[in-house]
Amino acid sequence: MDLRQVYIFAPPAEMLLRLLGTLEEVRLLSGERQPAAVQVRLSEMIAVLATLVADALMKLGRLDQARMWYGTARAAADDAGGIELRSRIRVQAAMLPYYYGPLERAASLAKDARLLNRGRATSTGAFAAAAEARALARLGDVEGARTAVRQAIELFDHAPAGPADDAWAFPRRRLLLYLSGAFTALGEVREALRVQQEALALYPDRTGIDPALLRLEEAMCLVHQRNPSEACELASSAYLAVPEELRTEILGVRTKEVIRIMPARVRETRAARQLGELLALPTGRM
Template identity: 35%
Template sequence: MKRRQLLRGALATGLTGTALTALTTARQSLDQALVADPLADLSDLEAATETYGYGYHGQPPTRVLADLVTDFAELRPLLLTTPQPVATRVRVCRTAGQMAGMVAIVLHDLGARKEARSWFTTAGRAAAESGDRQLRAWLWAREAMVPLNYGAPRAAATLAEQARHAAGSHPTAAATLAAAVAARAYALSHQPDQAREALAATDGFMDRLNASERADTWLTHGEQKHHVHLSHAFTALGDTQRARESQKRALELSAPTSSMTRTLLKIDAAACAHHDGDTEQACHRAIAALTALPADYRTGLVRRRAMDLYNSIPAQHHRLSAVRELRDILAP
């Protein structure tokens, strides 16, 4: 409890040097521990991991990050204690891979790209030791979203294709996510044929997912998440009609507390308006979405997506008052 409170305090002012040091220490402790054998019952930590998978639930990302890292640190003694059955170590490593992956997701959302990649590396080591190929594929697909959302779509496509290969051809959440991320990466890389092939694969997997794989969590691939990915892919392709269909459906399925997701969808809608020639309306929509967002969420991924919209506006429109207002809101 004390560790959790200290980490929450360190993160309260953002990803400062102190907070990042604490995050690195927690990650490195597991890296060192992965060479040992774990202890007994993991039920509580497995249950905690399942709970974290349901996302932010209206909590600030930094608070979720503090809680995740605190529980993640509890895995270390399980890895250091010997001897243990192979099945127990598999459970420990799978839980470690899932938790570390979710820490990386939050760091990605906050804009801490370097730290997110480090946690994905740790998660990958744990997943590899667990022998869970679907978890490994899921982690590669999630990791691909770091370069995807921060300006390196070709690197994202490479990682997404790794994930697709690892996931295989069976309809799993990891296979569906990998195809969806690949579609977005190809769309942003101006490779429309590859993007549409990946989109077709995404739809095909989605149609065959079983109920447990369609749950609305970070670890699975529900209909809401499906349409969030389609929204971005079709927006990048300039297929604004299909993008708007997915935006509408995703918003219908998104809880009011899903502040970040709802804002990203609204920025996609603004980008569609710009693509269709109404730049002023696009800026007004983006401004409304950003100003309605709690301050804790108006950073990282959300800011980057809005910056992508601003940067796509030709210089001759920069004198419009709405464009200037969007620029001012996005100023550091």
């Protein structure tokens, strides 16, 4: 099976070894004298593999290394020269500051990707607009976020359909994940819950990282609806439902966000304290 298909389901730590091994093979080939067309193809492969390495490191919370690998991916994409790839690398890199900060950097990278795409109806264009939407929503730019949401939906609806089982694709379930982030941050609970349920239906076993992120955003919606106890219960369930090898730092960050958006007095309730205590436990002692 192709690495990009395996990546969707395999634990990030496991994928790192496989990706780095393949990347070394490609790097050795690129160091040899090659025809120009072959060299471009090798640069494209390095850009994709380096991005997946960075993504795995990001999920594991190894942020400095992730930033370095995103830089490697960007340099390789710029060397290859294709607009589609250059745009995709930038929007992929926006995930790191979206989850770990600063949010302004996430919005900037997504905007750069969107501008590179030049309004073309591609999955990358939809990806860039959706990434910009959820970053702007968390920054409080309501109108900017709503405009980006509309653009993401329009571009996605007019883009050629891509594969659903490829880590480099942007299928409907990922669009819905990004829209969930935007609607949740905007406090548009009805729309957020709608896209969350539609997205979860596209994950048959509902046990991976993305389904957990969707359920955590559902918990945030419960906070907006002033149901903090239910929110904490759902967040705990979503976090613990993920297999331990997939229960990485990125889930901890989003689970803490459920507590962070609560009013100060609510963060002192028993339910919120118990959720915080759960997150403080070392892996393997849940």
